[in-house]
Amino acid sequence: MDESEWSVQRAASASTATATTTTTSVHVTALDGLVNVNSLFTIAVFVGLSLTTPGQRSLENKQACDADPDVARKLLVFEVVSFSFFLFSSLVAQGLKLAINLLNSKDVNEAFRAHINFKILRLGMMASAVGSVMGCLFLMLSMVNVIEIRLGMLSCGSKSTVHAVAALLILVSSALLVYISTAIYAFMQ
Structure with missing residues (x-):
């Protein structure tokens, strides 16, 4: 192999390493953001759970407007389901981050270059995003119940x-x- 072929191959390898590094870095950053948001929502779940005291009177101050125990029961169920989805989403995201970081650390000379199966990564990221969306939907339903109780x-x-x-x-x-829409757009890329 002569000098020009060698420099072309080195440039192609460096280009691939930069693209993979950037892609991997973007995925880890996105997964970090997802875990952080899920953590905030999980705090909201526990705040909602603290409001499930039986027999609580509404601020409307009319007996007919007070929520019955069934509303508090639904609130508790929605909060638990929401928490489950957020936990699922966070654990999948943390697992993906762990896999990326483990793959990155295999070769000391290529600390930021991971050879990962992008189909599995995209599928895991989509599962994590779906879990987060479902958690948000159930959290929203539980917040409607909190509003009705209060x-x-x-x-x-x-x-x-x-x-x-x-x-x-x-x-x-x-x-x-x-x-x-942004999750679907990112999934299509």
Whole structure:
């Protein structure tokens, strides 16, 4: 092999290493962000769980507007399911990060270059994103129950309850649409 072939091969190898390094770094950063967001949502789950005291009166101050025990029961179920999805999502993301980091550390000279199966990585990232979205949906449902317990049932027609639920549904749904579209876009790349 002459000098020009050698330099072309070295340049191609360096280009591949840079692309893989960048890709791997982006994946690890995305997985870190997902785990951090799931941690914040998990805190919200435990705040919601602390509000499941039986017999609690609403701020509407009408007996008919107070939530029955079935609403508190649904709140608890939604919180547990939400927590389960967030835990699933975080564990999958942490597992992917661990695999990437282990693969990166195999060769000391190529510390930032991992030879990973991108189909499995993309599938794992999609599973983690789906778990996070499902966790958000169940967290949103549980927050509707928290609003009903604290402000009064939706069937009561209280303006504060309707406004709070409407704001929650509109804002969270919009954010989930943005998240889902970017996750699908990233999955297609």
